[in-house]
Amino acid sequence: MEEAKGEVKHVLLAKFKDGLSEDEIEKLIKGYANLVNLIEPMKAFKWGKDVSIENLHQGFTHIFESTFESTEGIAEYIAHPAHVEFANIFLSKMEKVLVIDFKPTTVHL
Amino acid sequence: MEEAKGEVKHVLLAKFKDGLSEDEIEKLIKGYANLVNLIEPMKAFKWGKDVSIENLHQGFTHIFESTFESTEGIAEYIAHPAHVEFANIFLSKMEKVLVIDFKPTTVHL
Secondary structure, three states, X not given: OEEOOXXXXXXXXXXXXXXXXXXXXXXXXXXXXXXXXXOOOEEXXXXXXXXXXXXXXOOOOEEEEEEEOOHHHHHXXXXXXXXXXXXXXXXXXXXXXXXXXXXXEEOOO | OXXXXXXXXEEEEEEEOOOOOHHHHHHHHHHHHHHHXXXXXXXXXXXXXXXXXXXXXXXXXXXXXXXXXXHHHHHHHHHOHHHHHHHXXXXXXXXXXXXXXXXXXXXXX
């Protein structure tokens, strides 16, 4: 099993609070994406709405996946003032949130 | 906001039952990875252990991310006999599981 050199994914699952408009959610997503421009170790950002059909999403409706070069880069990101400021707003709009970081590993069979 | 053409990610978060050995977990991961060879619409497979430091992982310890060309491909995968057989074994070893599918979307600011 082989890890990609240094790359670490930061995955956040979110369920927004009831009553947020699509516009408000879009602004929050753009604010999240904009962290790539503000925080050096954050290298990429993607997101999507849940489209699963197995009903195992436990109420989470959105997923956000950002890419870092190392776990140290994620620690730097978490402590960065731009992240702290955004997270205070973002998390106040969440009914629930789940975060997992991982080093993507492929399997050679 | 731009979706990658057709690509859909199938993300599974897992917490294995207590008492499973590292060897048993590695066998399950290899079995999961091997589905790429058995199920045509499944195009790629990566996994990793949680290395997050924010304590927002809600007990999930592993993440599995597979790639499909479409949501129809995921439906075909779920119904495929090789998946059904593997899922019966895999899910019996899980304390909990969460699944989200999404079309990775980038944001142009």
